[in-house]
Amino acid sequence: MSEIKQTVGVVGLGSMGFGVAQSALRAGHTVHGFDINPVQVERFQTLGGSQGAMDDVAGDLDTVVIIVLNAAQTESVLFGPKGIAAKLRKGAAILSSATVAPDFARDMEKRCRDLGLFYLDAPVSGGTARAAKGELSVMSSGSPETYEALAPTLDAIASNVFRLGDSAGAGSAMKAVNQLLVGVQIAACAEAMTFGISQGIEPELMIDVISKSAGTSWALENRGPKMAVADYSPASLINIWPKDLGIVQDISRGSQFSTPLASTALQLYLTAQGMGLGLEDDSAITKVYAAQSSITLPEPKP
Amino acid sequence: MSEIKQTVGVVGLGSMGFGVAQSALRAGHTVHGFDINPVQVERFQTLGGSQGAMDDVAGDLDTVVIIVLNAAQTESVLFGPKGIAAKLRKGAAILSSATVAPDFARDMEKRCRDLGLFYLDAPVSGGTARAAKGELSVMSSGSPETYEALAPTLDAIASNVFRLGDSAGAGSAMKAVNQLLVGVQIAACAEAMTFGISQGIEPELMIDVISKSAGTSWALENRGPKMAVADYSPASLINIWPKDLGIVQDISRGSQFSTPLASTALQLYLTAQGMGLGLEDDSAITKVYAAQSSITLPEPKP
Numbered sequence: 001m002s003e004i005k006q007t008v009g010v011v012g013l014g015s016m017g018f019g020v021a022q023s024a025l026r027a028g029h030t031v032h033g034f035d036i037n038p039v040q041v042e043r044f045q046t047l048g049g050s051q052g053a054m055d056d057v058a059g060d061l062d063t064v065v066i067i068v069l070n071a072a073q074t075e076s077v078l079f080g081p082k083g084i085a086a087k088l089r090k091g092a093a094i095l096s097s098a099t100v101a102p103d104f105a106r107d108m109e110k111r112c113r114d115l116g117l118f119y120l121d122a123p124v125s126g127g128t129a130r131a132a133k134g135e136l137s138v139m140s141s142g143s144p145e146t147y148e149a150l151a152p153t154l155d156a157i158a159s160n161v162f163r164l165g166d167s168a169g170a171g172s173a174m175k176a177v178n179q180l181l182v183g184v185q186i187a188a189c190a191e192a193m194t195f196g197i198s199q200g201i202e203p204e205l206m207i208d209v210i211s212k213s214a215g216t217s218w219a220l221e222n223r224g225p226k227m228a229v230a231d232y233s234p235a236s237l238i239n240i241w242p243k244d245l246g247i248v249q250d251i252s253r254g255s256q257f258s259t260p261l262a263s264t265a266l267q268l269y270l271t272a273q274g275m276g277l278g279l280e281d282d283s284a285i286t287k288v289y290a291a292q293s294s295i296t297l298p299e300p301k302p
Numbered sequence: 303m304s305e306i307k308q309t310v311g312v313v314g315l316g317s318m319g320f321g322v323a324q325s326a327l328r329a330g331h332t333v334h335g336f337d338i339n340p341v342q343v344e345r346f347q348t349l350g351g352s353q354g355a356m357d358d359v360a361g362d363l364d365t366v367v368i369i370v371l372n373a374a375q376t377e378s379v380l381f382g383p384k385g386i387a388a389k390l391r392k393g394a395a396i397l398s399s400a401t402v403a404p405d406f407a408r409d410m411e412k413r414c415r416d417l418g419l420f421y422l423d424a425p426v427s428g429g430t431a432r433a434a435k436g437e438l439s440v441m442s443s444g445s446p447e448t449y450e451a452l453a454p455t456l457d458a459i460a461s462n463v464f465r466l467g468d469s470a471g472a473g474s475a476m477k478a479v480n481q482l483l484v485g486v487q488i489a490a491c492a493e494a495m496t497f498g499i500s501q502g503i504e505p506e507l508m509i510d511v512i513s514k515s516a517g518t519s520w521a522l523e524n525r526g527p528k529m530a531v532a533d534y535s536p537a538s539l540i541n542i543w544p545k546d547l548g549i550v551q552d553i554s555r556g557s558q559f560s561t562p563l564a565s566t567a568l569q570l571y572l573t574a575q576g577m578g579l580g581l582e583d584d585s586a587i588t589k590v591y592a593a594q595s596s597i598t599l600p601e602p603k604p
Contacts, residue, residue, distance in 0.1 A: 102501065125515040137515050162511045164503065173501035174511055177494050181517030184490045188563050192483045195550070198559045199404065199475035201466060209464045209476055213427040213439050215483030217519030248497070257500045257595045261490050264566045293559045 004152040005029055006062040009054070011077050011084065013040035015128045016097075017067035020157050021049065023134030024065070027156030032057055058087035063153040064094045067124075070243060071100040079111065090116035093149035097124045097138075099179060101247050102169035109142070109168035118146035121168035123175035124158070128235070135159040139178065141170035176251055179244040180262045185219035186241075186282055187265040193227050194289035194297075203228035203298050226283040230300040238285065239278040241269035306454040307331055308364040311356070313379050313386070315342035317430045318399075319369035322459050323351065325436030326367070329458030334359050360389035365455040366396045369426075372545060373402040381413065392418035395451035399426045399440075401481060403549050404471035411444070411470035420448035423470035425477035426460070430537070437461040441480065443472035478553055481546040482564045487521035488543075488584055489567040495529050496591035496599075505530035505600050528585040532602040540587065541580040543571035 006029050010021040013035035024031045025048050033044035034054050045051060064084060066077050074096055078085040085094075094112060096105070096119065105121040112119035122140040130136055137160040140147075144166065147154075154161055164170035192215065196206045207224040210216055226232065245266040252259045271288050272278070280287075290297045308331050312323040315337035326333045327350050335346035336356050347353060366386060368379050376398055380387040387396075396419060398410060407423040414421035424442040432438055439462040442449075446468065449456075456463055466472035494517065498508045509526040512518055528534070547568040554561045573590050574580070582589075592599045 127516075137511075139511060139515070160514055162507075164507070164511075170501075170503065173498065174503055174508065177498040177501075177503065177508060178512055178515050178517040180497060181490055181494045181512060181519070181522070184493075184563065185487060185517070185519060188483055188486045188490070191486075191561055191563050192479050195482060195554060195559060195561055195564075196475065196479040198557045199472075199479075199553065201472065201476055201479065205464075205466070206476065206479060209439075209441060209466075210480055210483060212462055213441070213480050214429075214520050214524075215480040215487070217483070217487060217521070218516050219519070220483070222516075251501065252497060255500045255595075257497060257597070258591075259493055259497055260566050260570065261486065261493050261563060262497075264562050268562065289560075293557075295559070 006152045007060050008032070008153050009034060009058070009061045009064045009084070010067065011035075011064060012067040012073075013037070013044055014067065016124070016131045018044065019128055019131030019133075020065060020067055020136070022047065022132060024153060024156045025049065026134065029153065029156060032061070054084060055087065058084055059089050061088060061092055063150055064088065064092065065153065065157070066094065066096050066098070068098055070098055071104045074098050074100060074108065078108065085112060085115055085117060088115075088117055091118070091149065093118035093120065093146055095120045095122045095150055095153065097122055099123050099175050099244050099247065100172050101250055102172040102176070105168040105172040118143065118149045119168060120146050120150055121171035123171055125175070125178060131157075138162065139164060139171050139174040141165035141168060143167065173251070176244075176248050180248045180259065182219055183241050183245045183269070184261050184265045185217045186223050187268050187285055189217070189220045189224050190227060190283070190286040190289055193224065194286055194293065194295055197295045197297070198293060223283045226281065227286050228298060230298045232281045232284045234279065234281045236282050237278065238269060238272045238280055238282050241282060242266065242273060245269065308454045309362050310334070310455050311336060311360070311363045311366045311386070312369065313337075313366060314369040315339070315346055316369065318426070318433045320346065321430055321433030321435075322367060322369055322438070324349065324434060326455060326458045327351065328436065331455065331458060334363070356386060357389065360386055361391050363390060363394055365452055366390065366394065367455065367459070368396065368398045368400070370400055372400055373406045376400050376402060376410065380410065387414060387417055387419060390417075390419055393420070393451065395420035395422065395448055397422045397424045397452055397455065399424055401425050401477050401546050401549065402474050403552055404474040404478070407470040407474040420445065420451045421470060422448050422452055423473035425473055427477070427480060433459075440464065441466060441473050441476040443467035443470055445469065475553070478546075478550050482550045482561065484521055485543050485547045485550075485571070486563050486567045487519045488525050489570050489587055491519070491522045491526050492529060492585070492588040492591055495526065496588055496595065496597055499597045499599070500595060525585045528583065529588050530600060532600045534583045534586045536581065536583045538584050539580065540571060540574045540582055540584050543584060544568065544575060547571065
């Protein structure tokens with residue numbers, strides 16, 4: 001754990017961002033939490049977060065961690081009408097965690113550099129639970145100076161910091177590779193489970209068998225049990241996948257690289273969106289298979 | 303470990319079957335090994351296997367474990383011109399481990415029952431290393447009497463015996479579900495890794511990152527490192543997948559059930575076969591992606 005204590009701004013206090021902000025607090029940093037929802041900001045302040053509107057404190061920040069959904073929100077946070085980039089002091093460092101296209105990350109790095117700011121292309125993996133423990137995995141790339149400026153903050157929020165390169169883009173490319181696999185494997189888990197149901201195999205037994213066999217995956221161990229008991233409580237939404245597999249598709253088209261499995265999975269998630277399932281948990285991708293066959297999905301337990 | 307010692311015949315002394323036969327020996331059973339290759343039979347006898355031609359000893363066997371490649375070989379072992387089924391005593395029990403269609407397993411069970419034999423539909427998972435340790439996973443179904451007759455043998459060769467139902471078919475259906483996932487996930491691993499190479503990410507670093515992230519799977523942890531260093535030494539062949547995903551396709555067509563990811567993966571393995579890669583390790587599926595793009599695969603290390 002770093003001895004240096006920083007003044008950290010966390011932008012985006014959703015379930016991931018809130019955990020990240022708490023981890024930074026726990027490590028002894030001075031932490032300001034910002035969110036469009038004032039309830040989340042107040043909740044974080046009651047737990048030890050520092051007071052102050054973003055406009056007033058931006059000049060005090062050593063680092064800014066941006067935990068938002070996508071490229072549009074990231075750009076808005078940095079360079080929108082109320083953007084923070086113009087208000088930061090020179091030498092401040094930004095960690096951008098959304099899953100975005102590598103070209104977007106390169107553009108953000110350049111625009112930050114033009115203002116004298118450091119930018120780390122740093123998509124995260126690990127989910128809410130690991131965010132709260134300060135144990136995220138970060139797939140990152142940026143200049144050595146950027147890593148140095150962010151080191152105490154990174155220490156507090158992540159347990160694995162993968163360094164993919166010396167400039168923005170590589171971190172986002174690595175995240176796209178990971179998301180290709182997760183997106184395909186969640187859909188494959190649904191395909192396998194519904195296929196097994198069509199053959200009369202009991203869903204919970206099926207997940208138990210596969211999790212101890214060569215068919216297992218993080219996706220299966222994480223989403224399979226939810227599919228087997230029809231627990232669609234939203235943790236990660238269907239809507240994530242047309243975005244993330246869309247980034248994979250944009251990159252692969254730009255590189256004349258064919259990704260037949262990712263493309264097939266993308267069609268399945270688009271079908272799910274078309275069925276009105278966008279705001280359900282992504283384990284509900286089983287409903288696409290059910291709608292296209294005569295199987296009956298498990299009922300939620302009472 | 304069962305106290306009952308049986309006389310066991312193991313048919314098929316390939317890398318899996320040899321390990322199974324050794325595990326049965328180690329548990330104190332009397333074990334006869336049979337194979338079309340006399341060198342393997344002699345090798346097993348020097349390690350403690352019992353002597354005797356199959357025709358002479360078939361009547362002594364309590365159980366027969368068939369470890370062959372596919373349905374055609376299974377049928378030949380049992381009911382071909384030199385088939386063992388007609389020579390076994392009534393009440394002998396057969397464990398059939400090949401990945402086959404559920405309808406084939408049901409047919410074998412019926413024909414065995416007509417001869418007074420027990421038949422366990424028992425595809426295995428776990429690979430050569432676990433076969434040698436007596437720690438296979440078995441996805442099985444059959445009558446309670448069949449399980450009872452096979453219990454001491456099963457104890458010796460398997461650490462997980464999943465019971466999917468009271469008659470043949472369910473075990474094979476479960477194996478098809480597992481193979482759907484493994485086949486898709488090996489291809490997805492190749493797709494992700496070659497996609498990452500197209501973006502300039504170093505392959506070994508990529509596998510290291512994914513194995514600690516949500517994109518991980520048994521397939522990635524097992525095949526990814528081989529893909530990253532171009533180690534195509536054959537452990538499990540490309541040729542397995544048109545067979546196993548073909549079984550998935552036959553079942554799904556029979557059930558009017560659409561499996562878009564498995565079908566896409568099947569096309570990739572068929573392409574690999576068409577390229578002459580059938581007898582290479584299935585990690586060589588990366589070569590299909592390389593042939594369809596401008597990427598350069600890793601070179602084997604000297």
